[in-house]
Amino acid sequence: xxxxxxxxxxxxxxxxxxxxxxxxxxxxxxxxxxxxxxxxxxxxxxxxxxxxxxxxxxxxxxx
Numbered sequence: 001x002x003x004x005x006x007x008x009x010x011x012x013x014x015x016x017x018x019x020x021x022x023x024x025x026x027x028x029x030x031x032x033x034x035x036x037x038x039x040x041x042x043x044x045x046x047x048x049x050x051x052x053x054x055x056x057x058x059x060x061x062x063x
Contacts, residue, residue: 002029005053005063006043014041017062021045026053 005027006012014030021043022027029044057063 001047001051002044004042004044004048006057007033007040007048008043009037009040011041013062014043017043017057017060020056020060020062021053022054024052026056028053 006014006017018028018030026045026049031042031044033040033042
């Protein structure tokens with residue numbers, strides 16, 4: 001199962017996170033989503049990688 005770990009309107013922030021995840025051996029998907037503010041992007045990781053992905057988000061100050 002895939003879990004959303006990050007949502008952003010900024011494409012560069014999403015790209016940076018995907019690069020960090022890849023460098024650390026975590027596969028991810030990017031999904032475009034619409035909300036009341038327009039379009040945003042969601043980064044998803046496998047549920048088994050959730051804890052490690054969250055740690056990387058905080059370690060790299062991507063919040």
